[in-house]
Amino acid sequence: MQLKRVVITGMGAVTPLGVGCEALRLGLAQQRSATVSMRNQWQHFINLHSLVAAPAPDLNEKEIPRQNRRSMSRMSFYGYEAARQALADAFGDVVAGLAHFASGRLGCIIGSTTGSPIALNETFEIMLPDRDISKLNAVKFFQCVSHTAAMNVAQCLGLTGTVLATNAACASGLQAAGAAYDLVRLGTQDAVLCGGAEELHPSVTGSFDVMFAASARYNDSPSDTPRPFDRDRDGIVCGEGSGILLLEDYDHARARGAKIYAEVIGYHTCASGDHISQSNRPALMQCLRQALASACVAPDQIDYVNAHAAGTPQGDTEEAAAIREIFGDRAPVSSLKGNLSHTLGASGPIELIATLMMMQEGVIYPTLNLQNPSPDCDGIQHVTKPLAKPLTTIIKNSFAFGGINSALVCRKV
């Protein structure tokens, strides 16, 4: 069976740096940090040590018809906005984009760490005081389910293709792109809107906090954290938003004269099978090597590594070691989490979108807050200031709790 070539023809994003891909590009070009203090909002949570986060802008969700909006939470609003942007980017406008596909041929895969944490919180607030479920709203369930973003975006757009939710915490969004790649290259779908969506909530930051994985030393200077690969890094900062890509059959895209950002040429996801929270360099290396092998690309053909590096002491060390083992110091490496913080399940696609924009511009955006590269992250080519370089082939990493690893390889067409 001849596999189809898969290309990226549309991109959309809502990120802590703003609404739209251009806001993302501008924020990175200006080296802005999106991290802000959450002291006023979160200080009433006892023993929550991390009082920083990277919120995305509020959207005007009232523009969405009520019967679609009622089952949506913040992450679905973000996913829907990003999906609309991706369609508009690919086709000029959303309606034209939707009209282009035969019934059942446009899919939607969106991952997130959990269903809406805000809705889950509200559900238990309603239900637990009196142990009474009669006050529960009917629509709350549709915000709590793990596929809330995927199903709501698909509903709002009237899609009848394959709808999936790849829920694997911080690897969710890149796994969505990987799953979409498989569906399109197998010919199951002509195109798939894919990516991740997340929303901020103190329970999310708190979950990292109790594991000593959230940044807690920079509450008075939020823009100094997170600090990927830096000597003084102390953990992640949670963010929110959505990144959505349109992955399309290359022949389909060519036939309509589409603008093509890049071709997806390889992907791999695997488990570490070792520890529920600790990154494991042999498993990361296996993931990267398998992704390169599936792309038929040698390590020295990679022009840039967009790292997962979220600013945790252990995770960054293991990723740097895996990159060093495979790429040495030849390939430039940066993490965009210094700017964007960690948008968890949305981080993979958001950072992939940023990488594709770097590819267009021929410039690599550096790792913000990387002032003193940590000795345990040494031996790789850190990018600490904007670096002009033509990019032909890139690899994007996303790693998650649960020992879940993923990597995607793209090449300029």
Added chain:
Amino acid sequence: MKTPLQKSMEKQQVATRIATIFETEFEVAPERLIPEAHLFQDLGLDSIDIVEMMVALQKEFGITLRDSDEARAIRTLNDLYDFVLNEIGKAKSGEGSAPQP
């Protein structure tokens, strides 16, 4: 025994409180909330909305509602006013939970 005027006033009060629910929960413009309005055809509600409406009515009137033939027979706002009045009456007479003041 209530006089016709008392009954009319009571129904008007229920209608006003129900109107608030429809305006806030279902974003229906007040001018569309006429007694003859059909919940599905005229006001655009669907099955999920009916569940939301029941939850909201329970909160608003302090009554406990169950799926019943009477509930399933509701078609118009006027049907709904009568249904709620009946449920309040049942609650007061001890057939259901006591309504909130």
